[in-house]
Amino acid sequence: MRKQRPSITLNILVLVGALMMVFPFLWAFVTSISPGAGLSATPQLIPENPSLSAYAELLQRLPFAQIVLNSLILAILTTVFQLVTSSLAAYVFSRMPFKGRNAVFAVYLATMMIPMQVLVVPLFVEMKSLGLIDTYLGVLLPGIASAFGVFLLRQAMNSVPQDLDQAATLDGAGHFRIFGLIVLPLVRPALATLTVFAFLNSWNSFLWPLIILRTPAMKTLPVALAGLQGQYTTQWDIVMAGSVVSVLPMLALYIFTQKYIIQGVAGTGLK
Template structure:
């Protein structure tokens, strides 16, 4: 009996060791897969940057993985031969205005759908959401005819007007506001607060993550918009970045370093906005009154 116990004890004591080994192996495999996936997704961006720093890339010259003689000649040529600085400024201006106006319209409409009781609220919200199923290609002709009647073709206002309201933004912020406890509204009402004060001091601070998400989506949608600016903007000095990038592929067909330099310029603002908004998303979650 004693011998059997002594023979079983080492086996029992090895069980936690084997369990830890299985956990550690699973941990290593999971991290290897995640790192491999991250490298696969990061490589196209890295190759774009390397190509933009490799002079003559595309003319029978394959860029090296680590460029031995990097140069900013492609960027210099891009900004000297074309009004690329004005193009970037146009895109930033349009994207910033679109984002600000969409935040205002989406937040106020979302508050109305979430907190104001009026007849037909659910039906109106459903009809408004149904507009998300209509593609832009269907609306191009009527929008163009309407703006032409008002004389807004080839103007910044003509490019901006169709982007001022966003059904997705209203839906996103309404869902976030629905998560805010109604007890906060009631407590503020007892203190004499009106709708504007409740909206500004209670709702907006508690939906910061949703607001930061909408900022990223609104800016990215305007920044990457190609079809509508291509239709409504005719003058070269009013062009946006996606249209200018398409022109680069036509003018510098064999000079991929210049084309990739334009791509890098188009990526930098979105990357900076993402890093900026990511901090506020985390801060909004930490400071939120919702547990």
């Protein structure tokens, strides 16, 4: 009995924590199906007259399919570019020694401490000189590389035994074969984690798309949802309907990558 008490207490704590995490999403969904709902101090989790009218109104007010497609394409491209650039850079920092490698890596990591707000003006001037204002390429370029992604994948690659590299080198494999056939399969959990973070950051990005994009049809989802808030009154059921829709791709991505993270953990290690 004594051994079961800590387990029961831990399960209760986990359950309470899970409920606290789920409640905001549940509250957003309930508000979205409650016509005329506001940010009430006394939430009602069971609406009296549930309706999907907020979702219909959302589709009428905005070219919602195009806006979601804009965010989806930008998030997918950003994720793919970050996976490619971060994995290649991480392999160099992990497997290819050169003079000053640690110093260069430290300087590269130091860029993580620079907030985006500081970079907005020079990035905007650069994009204007390149003629990329109000273009998707202008939104995409600042996010094709990630210092966090390089750090995450480098740490994962450092845990892969270099004996595998030496064995592959004896078999005539070069760096690209070692990188693609040996190292990458063994860091799949880190790749899946970076995929989630990169997609999430791009999907929720607000400041840079707001500054660089001018055409209404080119807006991303966070910018379009911010435009739903009125100056004096806000229809929170419509805003929450958009928020619920914005959560669905991230939920699907998490469910998809969770399987690969488990497979990656099971496939790592030496026999």
